[in-house]
Amino acid sequence: MPSPGRRPTADDPVLVMGAGSIGAWLGGRLAAADVPVVMVGRPRTLNAMRAHGLTLTDADGGRLHLPPARLTLAEAVPEGLRPGLALLCVKSAATSAAAAELGARLPAGTPVVSMQNGLGHAARIAAAAPRLAVVPGMVPYNVAELSPGHLHRGTSGRLAAQAHPALAPWLPVLQAAGLAMDLHADLTAVQWGKLLLNLNNAVNALSGLPLRAQLLDRDLRHCTAALMREALAVLGRSGIRPARLSPLPPALLPAVLDLPTPMFRAVAARMLRIDDKARSSMADDLALGRVTEVEALNGEVLRLAASLGLEAPLNARLVALVHGWSRLARPLDGRGLRAALGL
Template sequence: MKIAVFGAGNIGCFFGAQLLHTGAHEVLFVGRQRVQNLIRNAGALTVVPVNRPTISIPADKVSFVTDLQDLIAFDPDYVLVTLKGPQVQAAFKELGDLRFDEKTVFISIQNGARNPDLIRTLVPGNLVLGGMVPFNVTISPEDGSRFCQGSGGTLYIEQSAKTEPMALALREAGIVIQVSGNITGVLYGKIATNLNNAINALSGIGLLAELSQRSYRHIWSRCITEALSVYFAAGIVSLPVWGFPTEFMPYMLSLPDFVCVLLFRNVIGIKPGAGSSMADDFVNGKPTEIGDLNGEIVRLADEIGKGDDVPYCRGVLWLVQEVERRQRSGWGGAGWRPKLTGEQIRVFCTAGASNTVAPAAVDILVTAILVVT
């Protein structure tokens, strides 16, 4: 089977390497020159799964291209789309008049709930399935060349007549996978748990360090509560991602610090040194997926007339957008990121993130918070 990884960054390289390692499939990695150079300079594509042996594939055995014409010429049976949400439209537009064979099946394994529908508009002649990855993958800080899984979890793929061959290939590669008949519910459940991505990025510290502090967990808890309320009002039935109801998470997050650390480290499996993908985006000066996460909750709330009921989701959204704006303007230098306390974020969310607050006042408040960092 011929499998292409479109957007071979952290997640794409992690799954692609495991599929290639089986020796049963042709795998083409399609990504940026920066990632190709990283693999070449390291001499291997190395991935570190949770609770499984490290996999290292010699660089000369990794088919990595940066030209999308090579993707078309490869004529894949399946394309795993692992692009960040903001990159999707631009990446597909680069194809121009080039077209995929109608046999090619696309599987969107990205954050957010709307990317599968977006991809369907971009490749209307092909089957597009949704998927969900419950964990983050980061590049090892020690040597900058290994793709490390941050925590455990099950990969979900939408059920269809064409799902099983890809599901089998992933299982044979040692990847835990579940086929779902309600991928939309799974994706919205993932958004609720992913609402901590932005909080972690704003904190400027690692995941376990952040989650060991009640002040940060309080922000996440409030964001989850707002999201679940909006889902209910919008008629969306979200499904749990971590094996227990999402509704239980606000209660779990209110437990004492040491209990939460034990849960996140030993039950959910977050590794020391792990961070969020949005924190990586801040460091690399890249656009974030905030619009697909907190932005999706705010969009839904505004759409159903509940915009004033999501101050925490809106506040975190605006703070991340302010960081992005400052990075685009060159403020703070390349890779600048804030180091906000949970209390600073809470104060902004309760005092500044309201539809009724004048933009000038919001700008003053955001600046006051970010400048002191």
């Protein structure tokens, strides 16, 4: 087990744990800004980057290309690595194993920011790697792999993390890499603000449609609106006020989603500034028969409700629907999903 030695600094490399859509996006932006980055990932994604390099495009028309020689890739956390910052970017089912690997390899006190959706990850990382300085984080935008080695950011926003002294020196580094990050005294409200938006993920996944097309379907929007209303009611009872992460305040989201589509297009024009290619990554998981993050998202609503002695039957039905989904099943259209949810 490595000894703590000197404290990690912003001159040390960044370690990306889980070089998938979000990990390779963050790692690629940092590498393009000449920050030393080690990206740990699976052979499939690493081999694609070894063959094609990494191309990062975005909805604002940006395009960066890093040839393979500019990428430092590894299939496990290299022995003796002393990163100044680690970004944990695996999906929720892989959190504990990835955190245990970090805990075994990195010096005590290394800051590890969870860039994952949902609220429970930091606690799980800390349980698996108690010597590391675990910080909850939040990625507001959507990143999808369009082809091997090509990632596309389909929406926009600023990264966020819980305030921690180890993060302050990294803010200018992140900013220079186009990854501006805001620090919050308590990230809970921000995480819930993101989670509310993520309640659309399972709806999107079950619909089989790209995000924009799905949001233009009123029945599918109604399903998301109903899931959000239920979550907002539970949040209201808990005293948590979810942060505003979209142009609309959280409390107004369900009503706006329920508008007839021409009005929705007008009112939610910015929400619809998603390019045609964006989709939720849960859609890929469902299509490939992988474990989804529905437990970390809709499941969090159920856990909060239960902690208050309440129920969240609609989110519970959606969780059950996703768990019971076969990858061979046909996507559900808006009416089909409404019927399945009893709406």
